[in-house]
Structures are given as structure tokens and as C-alpha cells.
Amino acid sequence: MSKCLETMFNEILFKNPVISASGTFGFGREYEAFYDLEKLGGLCTKGLTLEPKAGNKGIRLWETPAGLMNSIGLENPGIDAFIKNEWPHLKDVNTVTIINVGGKDEESYLKAIEKLNAVDAQLIELNISCPNVKAGGMAYGIKATTAGDITKKVVELSKHPVMVKLSPNGDAISEIALACEIAGAKGISLINTLQGMAIDYKKKSAVFNNLYAGLSGPAVKPIALRMTHQVCQAVTIPVMAMGGISTWEDALEFIMAGATCIQMGTMNFNNPMAPVEMIEGLEIYCQKEGLSNISEIRGII
Amino acid sequence: MSKCLETMFNEILFKNPVISASGTFGFGREYEAFYDLEKLGGLCTKGLTLEPKAGNKGIRLWETPAGLMNSIGLENPGIDAFIKNEWPHLKDVNTVTIINVGGKDEESYLKAIEKLNAVDAQLIELNISCPNVKAGGMAYGIKATTAGDITKKVVELSKHPVMVKLSPNGDAISEIALACEIAGAKGISLINTLQGMAIDYKKKSAVFNNLYAGLSGPAVKPIALRMTHQVCQAVTIPVMAMGGISTWEDALEFIMAGATCIQMGTMNFNNPMAPVEMIEGLEIYCQKEGLSNISEIRGII
């Protein structure tokens, strides 16, 4: 296999820049029926919290034009169960596993991070941007000050490099990104879902128990691309971009906008083979364009 | 014709709550080939500025999944030419004509407003949210303080009621809306386009000369609906909602979320008859549901 897609993200080597996004890929196992996970540049776990979380009640998914709304509410087995049941399997997969961590307050973030110090992970994705939980989550991610504060504490405690996942729903995203960089983040990932609403006019009620939910998928791509560009202009740490990426052409656009890696989320549902097809597409592109490495077109815009 | 769709917006009577959105409907004439404009609840002019404006160069339109990006840059003939060439025709159309006004600084907004005092219009839509012009435009609309300031001055000067059109790209939209209400706005309209970016990977360059452009169409509907709901909870003045509305069902959802009227923009391009079909759909809905007026289901969520 050619090395044209090999990508350094901070000090971590990814065999290619295509990573499956948190919450759309379980803990990876389900997709093993479709392809060998080693093909991926990396994968990101479902958002984990200190304690197990049952998530939200009621309808959790709703389609919109070229988009998907979700209100999962961070359902997850908790860090301990993850370390016990999922990590032994994941750690042996020859790809970069990124552990996505959520929380409801400072303490729960920090305790979760502390526990994860026990495993030999390569990268933590600090989720301060989930719009579907009431406490914590997005609350930290919509202001530069709070985002910087929590990042600083997490970075100090974590033995792993920390990438902060930003919300598109708050203050100017480049300012938040910069605050995270200053606080010691080793990377930025964006965007988490956009806050949206759905109404079922037949039932005369909101679709989601939480009223609002998170929008993802191709519909949001133009917004994600703009924010990626803004953040790449603002920070020097590497950026992992996502939001509606569905083809290798999309991936390329985000890389041209400055992203080091990209994540694919919602489109895993539309086509489980999408990440693998994306990797192949990028490889062929590099060959056709005579690029010895994809980084040659990174950030050219 | 039944009166079930008659709607009071502030003190203005609309025969129905369906209005064509600024910039997607020219000055109305073009759509006269499709239907009688009197069928509409109202129509909104292309954004007008004090001086004529040539708009942006380069590509101005780009399709995205279920969305449209535009970078027109407020091309318009200027207020004087509007008053001379378009107003004589528009003022005789038996529907509410809303005049959309943009500007590059306080002075140009105020001079434009002053000139419009000479015509007998029913409602001004103050556009402080255009993402496609460099000076002015969105700059006023993304902070509650500046939005309130300019609104106050415009309201004081204008002999017409003023509705302020908000940007989805700035601070918490309900705070901006509230600032406008306090400043004397008689209504709020939202959302203007979302700031997005497009890259042409074949050309290895940004599609738009301005780099970023405005996203509209069905893709943004969930975001627009959420913001409409937030603003309707925050203010007591009536709200005119838009953003991806394409069918009568969509319109109904926005009304259930609290909107008094709705505007249809991008979907005029997809189907020129869309507003008329929407009005018919809403009328049938009222009959079926036994509503004597559509207001009975307004804001039920």
C-alpha cells in the first residue's frame, strides 16, 4: 500500500486521514462485518461518560432534507465497562483508536479522564459540544472562556494527548479553538451537531422529548467547511474536520481548507462502506495528481 | 375565499401568512407569469441600498445537498431607482409589499430609511444580516448591542413599522431579537442565510470570490425552526419565519413553533408555484382541522 495518505496528527501517525466519527460507529465491532477496521485511519468511540448513561427517552432519530437529527443523549456503558468490555478488543485493532469523553460537570470530566489514564490510548477527544444532554456537554463548548478552562484542567490531568471537539452552536468558533489551543489542546475536532428542532405537525408536538436535537449529515457540510477553514486559520495545532463529509471529494475539500484528518459520521449509515471507498478515492486522487503525500494540497485555500 | 388564513402581523393585515422572501423574488414582476401576485400574503423586495450596487463578481450560486449557497452581494438598483421604476407597479398590487433595506454603515441605513419615508409602504424589513457584503450587513446583526443600536435609530426615523431581519451566524439569536424588540422593532424576521463555504476541488480554489457565502434552502430548516422557536419564546412582537420552508407542512411547523407569518425563499426557484400551493395546502388544512383561523394552532409548541 502506498504511503501517500499517511498523516501525522500532532505526534500520532495515521495510515490515512479517514476516521469514523464518535457516536456513528459504536465501538467499531458492528462494522467489522463490512470491512477490516485496519483499513481505517482511525476510529472514534461512542461518547463515554464516567457513569453509565441511559440516554434520552422518546424518538431519537429524525430525518431532514439531506440531514439527520439525533437525540441519543450520550447513551453509553460508562468508562469502567468500556475498559472492561470494549478496550481489550479495540486496543488490538491496528488503527488509531480515539476515545471520546463527555461529562456533566468538571468533576465527572476529570474523573473520567483519570480513569482513562489507565489505558494505553493514543488520543482523547474531549466532547464539550454535545447538544443532547442537559447538564455539561455543549454548555462548556459555546464560550471560549469555559472551553479553555475545562481543556486546561483535562490536559493537565490526562496522560494522553487531548483533542477538543467543538460545537458549531456558540460564540465565534475560531475564538473557542484558540482558547483550547492556549489551554494545551493538541488538536481540534469540529463540528459536532448543529442544534435544530423538528415538529411533527400531525401530532402537533415536538418530535424530540428534549425539544431540540443535533443536526448532522450532508446538509451541514457548507457550514462545517466554513468553520473548518476559520479554525485552521486561527490555530497552529492540527484540525480533524467533520460535518456532512460523504465522498472523497468532500474529504479533499476539507483538507484543502486546512484539515489534517477528517471524520465521517452520518454517512456511515447511508453506506457502511463509505469510509473505505473514501480512502480508495483519495489514494487514486493522489496518484492522478502526482502527489507523494496528501499533505501537499493541505490548506491551499 | 375563506378568511381562515387572514393574519394580523403587528397592525398589518395579511390575507394569508405566506410571503415571498427578499432576494428570491426580484421585485415581483417575474413571477406574474406564473400567478397573480394578489394571491400572496405579501412579498418582500430584493434588498435595497441607498446607492445602486453591482453586487459580487465571480460565481454567485452553488448548489449543496438540499441547499443553495449564494453570494449575490446585494446587487440592486438603489432606492431612487426603486422608487421610480418598481414602486409605481408594486404599490398597486393588492398584497402587502415589504421593503427590504440594507446598508454599509449607519449613515447609509438612515439615509435609505429617510428616502423610503416618501413612499406609502406598509412594512420595512431591516436587513442587518446579509453575510455577502463586506461592510455593514451582517456585522450589525451578530451582536445584540449593535443590532439594538441600529434598530433604535432606524425606528426613530422611519415613518413605517420596522421588522428586523436577524442573522443565524452570531450571538444567541433570542438575545439579539430581544434587543431589537426593546429598541422598538415591530416584528422580527429570521433567518437570513447561514454562513458557509464551498470549494471546487477540481480548480483547487474557493468557489466564491468572497470565500464564504450564504446557505439557504431545505438543508437549513431544522436550524431555522429551532431559532424561530427560541425567538418566539423570547419576544412579544410577531415573528416572520423563514429558512428552508418548502411545503405547507413546513409552514405549519413554523407556525406551531410560534411564527405569525412565514417567508419562502429558495424554494421559489425549485417550484415557482410553491407559495400558491402552500396557501392552498394551509387552507385545506384549516378546513379539515376545523380551524376558523390558522392562529388557533400558532405557538402551540
Add this chain to the structure above:
Amino acid sequence: MAIIQSNDCLIPLIYKMSVDFTGAVLPGQFFMLRAWDKDPLLSRPISVHDYETGQLTFLYQVVGKGTEILSRLKPGDNVEIQGPYGNGFPEVSEDLCVVGGGIGVAPLHYLVKKYKEKNPQGTCRVYLGFRENSYGVEAFESMADEVILDIGGIITNRLKVNPGEVVMTCGPEMLMAAVANMVPPENKVYVSMEAHMACGIGACLGCTCETKSGNKKVCKDGPVFLREEVFYE
């Protein structure tokens, strides 16, 4: 990608589609179908209505955009099918009582067929309720020992479960809850749940169903659950 053999309208809005497929398929399992690019974005879960080597059949109702597109497909067209997914109905050797409501009858056909293949001696009784028009009833008449049909009424008003029968039901949640409620605790009852699904394979947690033993995934742990797991209050 599967090739469509036939796709016929039985009565307005109800279609039966057969596609080329060979593989192991259990009653109560489903496939994720798609015959479009990104509008709608997701695939649609549809149960196995019938299967024999080389031929997989679905019975579906047009309710929205996805099923509408499916209904327009013609023999020879392609449809993306992923599956079979889900646990399916368990294999039982007791007598079987099947209760279907509306399009919920879709998975019951293959269920009854397989049951009768495995238990030629066993008794299988079928209750079918429809709001206006029935469909697919004759097939049951030729397989089952008794078919009780109700149109426009409430099928559970007629339901009498015999001692020792296992009950399996699919239909509107209201119907299944009623069945769960009225069948004596001595009879086992299996219900086939529905949920909005994105992935169909257990990766998105969108189809979660609360059960007595915590959240379960309808797509992977279900769609078939024991009554006491889901209707436990």
C-alpha cells in the same frame, strides 16, 4: 445490490416486492432497503415476508418518501438490501397463536410458513386485523389451522388464547400492548417492536427500546422481545 423480480400493488398503498437473494434468513428478521442516493438519507427497515432459495419477498405499505420510491421500482431494477438483521422470532415447538395488525402481518407469513415446516403436527392459529381492506390473507388460510379475520373492528376483542400456545404478535404498538395485557401470564408472548433506525446494526443507538433489563437495541437485540421485557409496567 439485489435485482427486483417483481413489485406488485396488492391493494392501494400495499406492495409486494421480490428480489434475488440467497442466504440464511429467519422469520422476524429484516433488511435495510435503499433505492435512492441521499434523498432520503437513510435506508428503510423492512421485514422478511417470505423467503425461499433465490427469492426474498417483502410486503410493505407506502407511508412516506422511502416506501414511495420503493413502490415505483420495476422488475429488473436494482435495490440495495442489507441484512438480514435482528434476532427474529424464536423457534418454538408449542402450538402457535399469531396476531397481526395492518402491515404488521408482513413478517408473520414467513413465520407461519417456517413454523408449519418445522412442526407439521403443531397447531397454528392466526388472528389478523385490518382497518379497511385486508391483504395477504389467503396465504395464511392455506398454511394455518385457523384464520380469524377482523376488518374495521378490534382484533383483540376476539382473541382467545389456548393454554400452552405461544403468542407472537406484530402490529401497532397499541395492539401489541393490548395482546401483552390480555394473554394469561402462563402463555409466552413475543412482540416485534418498531423504532426509527439509522444504522440497523447496533452502532448508532437510535433505535433504543427501554426494557426491564435496561436499554436494548431494536435492530440488534430485537426486533423481537418477550412481552415482559418491554411491557413491564
Add this chain to the structure above:
Amino acid sequence: MAIIQSNDCLIPLIYKMSVDFTGAVLPGQFFMLRAWDKDPLLSRPISVHDYETGQLTFLYQVVGKGTEILSRLKPGDNVEIQGPYGNGFPEVSEDLCVVGGGIGVAPLHYLVKKYKEKNPQGTCRVYLGFRENSYGVEAFESMADEVILDIGGIITNRLKVNPGEVVMTCGPEMLMAAVANMVPPENKVYVSMEAHMACGIGACLGCTCETKSGNKKVCKDGPVFLREEVFYE
């Protein structure tokens, strides 16, 4: 809504579609076509390739999603057509020299046909340039007085315009600019411009083209412009 009479592939990626239509249609005008719901969102502008009462014909190249969907339509299918839109080529009585490049030949067929109908005595010469394979050339051979064909080269290298001829051109902007540049100022030159379009009727200002006399709308003021209007620098 128009019904498709035929939709044939001439050479790979080039299709000719005829639909039921009767109305007044000028050479150089276009229609907005759509055979999808919201994916893609907009209609696609396609020029009139040929028209006679009851039959409107388009010639188009598959370049993306919209044209790809068009290419899959079959006789009897529906396609939404709005139009005719635009000004079209002017009617002239001078001799005519037509220059087409690639799919830019699409509108020239109807142009030459109408010219010859109105000016049986007039001379019409046609230059056609293609990158790899030609299409639709025979039709010109039967109508025009001379057809100069170039495949793989640069058609403007061959172009010689006779005194008094009016030139009309459609093709890549580079080609039209070259034509505009080389034709002596005594000859009138008309060019047919392209632009991304949303509405097609002058309402969105998306298709603006800078001209010597300010912004013009390609969809309404064009697509046909005098050379000096658009290539004026």
C-alpha cells in the same frame, strides 16, 4: 410537465431528448428542466436544439447529477420543463457564420434551421469543434452551405469570416472569447453565455454577467449578447 418521446444516447455522455411541446420557440432560447424532487435542488438550463410543432428537442451532455438523472429517463416518463426563456439569437438576413464548440453546438442546430427557413437564399457556414468525438454533424451538413469540422484541434485556427457575415457562437467561454477577438470589427458577432442559474427568469440575480453597460442577467437579458457587450476589455 412534458412527456418524453425519446431520449437516446448518441455517443457516450451525449444525449438527445425529445418531449411533447407546442409553443413559440426562438433559436438560442432555453428551458429549465427538472425530473427530480429536491436532489438536486434546482432545475437545469438546457437550450433548444430543435423544435417543430408538438416536438421540442434537447441535446445535452452528462456532466453531473442533474444531467445524469435526465439521461436515465425513458419515453413516456415526465419531465418538468419551464420556458422558453431568454432572448435567443436575433433574426438576421445577412449571411451567417456559426461557430460551435463541444456541447455548445446544441442551440446551433435550431438556429441554422430557422435561418435557412427564413433566408433560403442566404449562405450559412458552420464551424464545429470537438475535443474527441463529434455528434450531430450530419444534420448541419444537410442544412448548411458549408460545414468545417475539427476534432481535437483548435477550431478558431481554421476560422475565416467573410465580409458581411454575421457570426454567432456558442461553446466554452475561451472559444467564444477567441472568436470575439479574431473576427474583424466590421462583422457582427453574437455570443451565447453560460452562468449558474437558480430561477431562470430574472428574479435571483445569480446569473449576472458584467457587460459594458452594467450587469445583465444571462437568463433574461441573454443568453445571447453582442460581442462588444461582454468581451469589451
